[in-house]
Structures are given as structure tokens and as C-alpha cells.
Amino acid sequence: MSITNLMPWRRREHKIAVNREEEHPLALFERDINRLFDSFFGGFGLAPSDFWDTSWSAFSPQVDIVDNDKEIKVSVELPGLDEKDIDVSLSRDTLTISGEKRQEKEDKGKNYYRMERSYGSFKRAIPIPCEVKTEAVEATFKNGVLSIVLPKASEGQCRQKITVKTE
Numbered sequence: 001m002s003i004t005n006l007m008p009w010r011r012r013e014h015k016i017a018v019n020r021e022e023e024h025p026l027a028l029f030e031r032d033i034n035r036l037f038d039s040f041f042g043g044f045g046l047a048p049s050d051f052w053d054t055s056w057s058a059f060s061p062q063v064d065i066v067d068n069d070k071e072i073k074v075s076v077e078l079p080g081l082d083e084k085d086i087d088v089s090l091s092r093d094t095l096t097i098s099g100e101k102r103q104e105k106e107d108k109g110k111n112y113y114r115m116e117r118s119y120g121s122f123k124r125a126i127p128i129p130c131e132v133k134t135e136a137v138e139a140t141f142k143n144g145v146l147s148i149v150l151p152k153a154s155e156g157q158c159r160q161k162i163t164v165k166t167e
Helices: 008-014 025-043 048-056
Strands: 063-067 071-077 086-090 094-108 113-127 138-142 145-151
Touching: 063 113, 086 145, 094 145
Parallel strands: none
Antiparallel strands: 063 071, 071 145, 086 094, 094 113, 138 145
């Protein structure tokens, strides 16, 4: 084998013909449309998924969970919400946090009027790995952060490690 065959720019000389006669016309059309969108968004430095995710996605708050021997602490970032917009519920093994975000901006000028509205709801379900003292659960909301403390019903680990035996 010659060293020139290992060079990528030399490989173009030996192109393999691809037979696309048997492909469905709708599949070819879909490929062309996808290529068109990729080239359009690529010109702006945006990927199509990045564009839609940042502009039109639903509000999904960030959640931090800390599990220690005595309790489970959950903190949720909810900027721009009030406590009346938040619903927290605890079932047997799931903590559910849901709410609705409403935002309106009004801007008036001499020759213009602009009104922007955005609405979105969210729901986060967090699995709880052990029994919780439901009567001692505390939830506080301060400066856009919801903090929930779930005291464990029994001290120690919730999950037990199971040893695997070989035969």
C-alpha cells in the first residue's frame, strides 16, 4: 500500500457510487429539508435544537438534593415566582413541586407601544428513597429559592447494599 492512499485528500479519487434509486422520494425530500435547515441555522451560528430549546421551551427549575443520615434537603430555584404560584405535595415516595410562571412587560413610548407576555407551567417529581416523617416536613420560600427539609423516619441509610454472590 502506498503512503498516498493514507492521505484523506487522496481518497476522494476513489469515490464509491451510492445507489439511491430505491430510496423513497419522501425520505429524499426530508433529507433535503433537514440539510436546508442545518445550513440556514449554521449561518447564524445556531444549531436548530439550541434555537428551539432556548426560545420556546417550558420553564424547568433547577433542583439541588442533599441526602444525609438525618434528612433530605431539596432546594429549587424559582426566580420571578411568588409562594402563591407554587404547589408542593408529598406522596408515599415522591415529592412533587409544580407551579405556574406568568410574566408581563409593558413599554410605552411616544410612537410605540410594546407588550410582552410569557406564561409557563412546570412540574418536577423527585423520588424519595426512604420513609419520611410527614408531620415534620418544612418548606420555606425566600429570595426565589424554595427550600424543603424532609426528615427521615429512621436514622441511617435508606437504601441497603445487597451483596452479589457468584456460583
